[in-house]
Amino acid sequence: MSRLFLFLLFGCAEFGQHVESARILGVFPVAGKSVNILYNKLMTGLADAGHDVTVISAFENKRKIKNGSLTDVILTGFEEKYDVLLASMDMYNTPIQSPIWASHYMQKVFLHINNNTFWHPNVRKFLKEKNEFDLVISEYFWNDALSEFAAIYNCPLVIFTSMGGVNPWLGQMVGNPMPISYVPHFHANKDAFRDMGFFPRLHNFFYYLYDPIHNYFVGWPDHNELIREALKDIPEIAKNVQDVAELYYNPSLILLGSHSSIRQAVPVAPNVVEIGGFHIEPPKKLPKDLQDFLDGATDGVIYFSMGSHLESKSFSEEKKKIFLEVFRKTKLKVLWKFEDDLLPGKSDNVLIKKWLPQMDILAHPNVKLFLSHGGYASTLETVYNGKPSLMVPVLIDQLGNAQEATHQGYALTIPYNDENFSEATLSSMINEMVTNPKYAERAKSISEVFHDRPMKPLDTAIYWIEYVIRHKGADHLKLAGRLLPWYKFYMVDVLVFLISVIFIVIYLPIRLVKGLFTPKKSSKTKVKRN
Ligand SMILES: *[C@@H]1O[C@H](CO)[C@@H](O)[C@H](O)[C@H]1NC(C)=O
Numbered sequence: 001m002s003r004l005f006l007f008l009l010f011g012c013a014e015f016g017q018h019v020e021s022a023r024i025l026g027v028f029p030v031a032g033k034s035v036n037i038l039y040n041k042l043m044t045g046l047a048d049a050g051h052d053v054t055v056i057s058a059f060e061n062k063r064k065i066k067n068g069s070l071t072d073v074i075l076t077g078f079e080e081k082y083d084v085l086l087a088s089m090d091m092y093n094t095p096i097q098s099p100i101w102a103s104h105y106m107q108k109v110f111l112h113i114n115n116n117t118f119w120h121p122n123v124r125k126f127l128k129e130k131n132e133f134d135l136v137i138s139e140y141f142w143n144d145a146l147s148e149f150a151a152i153y154n155c156p157l158v159i160f161t162s163m164g165g166v167n168p169w170l171g172q173m174v175g176n177p178m179p180i181s182y183v184p185h186f187h188a189n190k191d192a193f194r195d196m197g198f199f200p201r202l203h204n205f206f207y208y209l210y211d212p213i214h215n216y217f218v219g220w221p222d223h224n225e226l227i228r229e230a231l232k233d234i235p236e237i238a239k240n241v242q243d244v245a246e247l248y249y250n251p252s253l254i255l256l257g258s259h260s261s262i263r264q265a266v267p268v269a270p271n272v273v274e275i276g277g278f279h280i281e282p283p284k285k286l287p288k289d290l291q292d293f294l295d296g297a298t299d300g301v302i303y304f305s306m307g308s309h310l311e312s313k314s315f316s317e318e319k320k321k322i323f324l325e326v327f328r329k330t331k332l333k334v335l336w337k338f339e340d341d342l343l344p345g346k347s348d349n350v351l352i353k354k355w356l357p358q359m360d361i362l363a364h365p366n367v368k369l370f371l372s373h374g375g376y377a378s379t380l381e382t383v384y385n386g387k388p389s390l391m392v393p394v395l396i397d398q399l400g401n402a403q404e405a406t407h408q409g410y411a412l413t414i415p416y417n418d419e420n421f422s423e424a425t426l427s428s429m430i431n432e433m434v435t436n437p438k439y440a441e442r443a444k445s446i447s448e449v450f451h452d453r454p455m456k457p458l459d460t461a462i463y464w465i466e467y468v469i470r471h472k473g474a475d476h477l478k479l480a481g482r483l484l485p486w487y488k489f490y491m492v493d494v495l496v497f498l499i500s501v502i503f504i505v506i507y508l509p510i511r512l513v514k515g516l517f518t519p520k521k522s523s524k525t526k527v528k529r530n
């Protein structure tokens with residue numbers, strides 16, 4: 001009897017709402033500064049909630065932890081390697097890529113980053129220590145090898161994604177129904193797919209097909225091989241690894257860095273949660289020179305930044321001149337993130353700075369327009385602050401983001417490499433956006449939808465991560481469909497069976513009867529023809 005009592009007591013305690021300090025490992029080897037702001041925000045948020053957090057990434061955490069703890073395993077040299085990679089890409093001269101090319105390129109880059117992570121001396125040292133974890137968080141861009149951290153520590157895996165909505169490669173993991181008929185592929189030109197007629201759907205079908213086929217024949221074998229090679233001298237860890245294909249279909253939770261207010265609605269599995277905008281904090285006080293500049297701009301300010309991957313100083317001379325001329329002729333002031341001390345030909349209404357506190361600037365009431373590259377974080381930040389945006393997309397997801405924002409009515413798009421990119425076009429677009437109130441009004445109303453949520457997005461993320469820990473991986477949220485082969489998932493076997501039955505029961509007898517009654521006629525025609 002007392003045993004039953006104890007069981008009830010502890011059973012209930014385990015059932016309770018709070019997770020006492022858990023051990024959480026974050027693995028984020030992509031060394032982009034902008035995505036690391038997101039990773040850092042998520043992991044420090046978890047530490048502040050009282051958890052013991054370990055982060056494998058290229059950057060050291062600088063923020064003070066309020067409650068739990070945060071230990072860094074730093075991927076030294078990754079930031080430099082990443083910068084070399086970016087420099088080698090010549091991003092401003094990259095033609096708009098096909099979705100398949102874009103996926104292919106990123107798959108190669110991420111295989112390389114995964115491999116370097118497992119071979120990094122700090123990671124090898126860390127793996128050899130006897131660590132234990134209750135949960136692993138990582139980002140998924142075809143970096144299947146990273147999921148092995150969950151297998152190694154025998155704990156649930158949470159995937160966070162910094163970009164977009166439900167990417168085809170994430171949807172599959174959790175068994176989302178693939179919305180091929182009405183949601184353009186992540187990398188597709190969204191305008192070309194606005195009307196999902198027959199040919200756009202045919203194209204979309206092939207785009208969606210590429211990822212699973214690539215994973216099956218190329219990606220998974222490569223990542224399995226990479227893990228086998230990298231861990232062969234750490235047998236105590238290697239014994240825990242699983243086939244990456246199994247891990248692919250087994251994440252407990254996907255945290256989407258997007259929000260339905262700024263993109264097309266898509267079906268999501270019960271273990272997919274939106275936390276877009278979780279990194280944004282209420283505005284802080286600006287440095288005095290910026291505050292004065294913004295306060296004094298009674299006609300308004302254009303805030304101009306190409307994000308952290310693209311640099312304005314690398315614009316072609318021709319484009320630089322276009323921007324300078326357009327700014328010279330506007331009565332608005334311009335605050336420009338420009339990564340050099342000098343900008344010859346700059347007019348007096350333009351202030352350049354190598355780095356700018358974007359979120360605090362966008363919150364200023366005199367900022368009338370955000371001239372941006374259409375990156376995902378910038379788009380979230382402009383919507384958060386209800387500011388219209390003129391987008392100059394260059395590559396990857398930027399064109400799609402810009403087209404979506406334009407479609408929603410709070411932005412206009414002029415791609416950097418567009419044949420119509422000229423002083424006249426840019427000038428008239430800016431003029432249209434600052435004089436016609438419809439863009440600002442639309443930005444405000446979308447911003448209201450963006451903010452209308454039951455919980456702050458960072459709290460939502462922490463709640464669901466703790467939920468997964470409390471319920472030991474929350475297997476009850478995983479859709480069974482994710483494990484079905486495609487022909488079962490789409491009922492192809494049943495359809496083929498039914499069509500065969502119809503054929504046998506209806507069509508064959510009719511043919512047979514027809515054949516019995518018209519043998520002569522057909523032989524006659526044959527004779528005639530001969
Ligand atoms: C600090 O962490 C503990 C769990 O370790 C938690 O109960 C408490 O609420 C946390 N405090 C704050 C302010 O988040």
Ligand SMILES: *[C@@H]1O[C@H](CO)[C@@H](O)[C@H](O)[C@H]1NC(C)=O
Pocket residue numbers: 111112115116119226
């Ligand atoms: C992974 O890195 C190791 C060590 O640098 C290297 O020997 C190996 O060829 C790499 N494998 C892949 C698939 O890049």
Ligand SMILES: *[C@@H]1O[C@H](CO)[C@@H](O)[C@H](O)[C@H]1NC(C)=O
Pocket residue numbers: 418419420
């Ligand atoms: C450029 O502008 C012309 C005239 O407005 C238009 O017909 C054409 O489609 C534009 N080109 C592009 C690439 O948008």
